[in-house]
Amino acid sequence: MDSSTAGAAALKRLRTRRGLSLADTARALTQIAQKLGMPRLPQVASVQRSIARWESKSTTMPDERYQLLLAYLYATTPGGSRSLGAGSDFAQYLDALREMGESDRRIAELRNTLVRAVTDDGGGLLGLLAPQAGRGLVQALADASFLDAEIVAGLASVVADVNAQVGSLPFVRLQLMLAPALEACRRLMAVGGPPPGLRECLRSTWVEAAVLAGRLEFETRDDAASRALYEEATRESGRLRKPWRQASVHLSHALTVLYASSDIANAAALVEAAVRAAGSGESRLIRARAHALQAEVAARLGQARQSRAALGLARYDIERQSPDDPLPGAFSAEYLRGFEGVCHLYVGDPVIAHDQFAASANSLGSPRQEMQRIIVATDQALARIRLGEPHAAADLLHECIAAAASTGGRVAMIRLRRARRELRPWCQEGFVADVDDHLMDVLGW
Template structure:
């Protein structure tokens, strides 16, 4: 169980700062400098006065503000080093005192372990650079580009694009905060390079920026930084709009639709983005993106109670899936994933039997590590289908699996779905299987 004592946490943070002889402004400047060193957007560009106000709120006994995940990492990196620059993580260190302060603020043991892991990985490299920056050869190439923009060739961009793909492939396996730190310098490089005139391979650079910004938006959403996520998706949409093939912008918009839906529950805003995605998808070359756009639009319609519109969008998605080709550069969306959307739409339409069959097929196919977050989502939807079919015990059995997946991946959407399923199970709250479920939810998702 997590216990909080915010006043004690605020007092410890103040003690740490004052022990180093720092004013609020000094700490704010140190945090911004650390953010710039580690390329942690958007804090690297925040004004010192703004950070100073945030620091003051942490130390106020009457304020409810506590350090968010980005600030937690920066504080950890800062206090892991002594004033002389040495590494000190053990008992009696400032780092240990910081972790105590964060615990008092309510930071979970799991998150504390993540911070320790991130700092240790940073310490094993040259001042933490290897955790987050591209390879040395790529760094050297990027340094030379501002002097001679023509040096930004296909090879350099290709290496950066491979890095983005590698980071994306780790979703569901590696903590989202660490993926953000790995992606941050690539995002910053894209921003700087796009400002240059007469740059080589500009179209490829825009493709890279689109992929990097879109992934950054997804990661910001997963770490509950929805304002930053919205900004990154706007950047990704703007970059993709410069590309002739509208499949790229459609891909950004389908992802943005789902993030908007799950971050705000604003169906109208999500529907507007989904409609724009389908328009772009039909102007693009990718049938996989077209199918996904229709599937996402179907889900939004189903959630809004528009069963007929949802059925029409699903029918278009299934017809498009039949046209998929193995060489589609946007491959990854297929009939197995569409079954998940089909089943969810059936759930909202009240057809539990259809929903169960579709969702069961989807879950059975989502076996790869990169599918873990999606498997957690679909497993919870399948659990609800079993509940609607009158089998609460079978529903709970599936939820146990979904909880384990969600605890491992940290996925925000499956966690939301688990809360929804638990709400629907309230009539059985006195059953033994519900007591076991609540214990599992607490131990795996709340008390960790």
């Protein structure tokens, strides 16, 4: 049986396991479409024939509209609650689509859409866990002996789901989604401690949750709470036998310190700690990221030679990255271009900086990368100002302002303020007044 046929068979099993006939499923999809305010579906008999085609051996793929409707159908349990975790009908539905040939990007879009729907409905932690893991978590919080690998994996999946929504959902909403998972990690480690085989996995999830929580507190401008969460993550990462993990914590913390305070010395100390930890770790991507941030800090301090040396080390690590890196996607050549641009902006050639920013922004196309793209594009506008092209800079800033309104990232806002300050010599010009009006209309300042 080829994979597309296996996917069709899996789709049929999902339906029949719920006791749904073809007509029942057609009516359910019609009702979901009405609830979502989507265009009216064809007659039930027509929808029924489409479902039969999807489930036949000569498979045809449900189109995007029907994929979304089926996602809502299988994300809702027979009891009316939402369940998206591993082993749920929803997860099996996504696996079926993947076997039928659907792209990973589209499957990620469907998952993200349903994660947002869970939060819109007031759901959260249990909705993002597998059904069995959700029930087991309630028991494990009362008695640690019930803790098993499925519960730990489920908590890691929740943290990953929340992280994937950064830039798509308001930060306050993400905090509400993440808080129960973080608290569950703390309590499970405190109640007698998990069995030795699960302790390190649970502590890794705890570290990731605390780092993400620290980032979210930074974005919502509670720097004291952010600092406490990063200190928690640093403490727990130090108990893991993974230096790259501790380096990752230092790097995330350093970025928040770098932009929350004018005191660059504290950020520099955290970066140096990250470089030391990454040097003895097994992730070249984290090592590259540490050297890239080291280069930016040196450039901000006016240390051109040190900045160039750190960038060279970052390039070296990127070129020698391993397919088995423990943190794939942690850094890339596209992200490095943005750091190279910042370094040239401070201690190099603004022409090169501009071109590096343009290349980096063009390569950052996924929804998860949108905030980084805005930051890079705003820096590109700053390079245009320093090249004596304020009109062109203003045109680019209008695009950045519009995009920043949807993400709300704090670093992007800081970058926008800095770029606007650089336009002061032209403050009497109409194109600068237009930028100010746009900032007021969209961002309120």
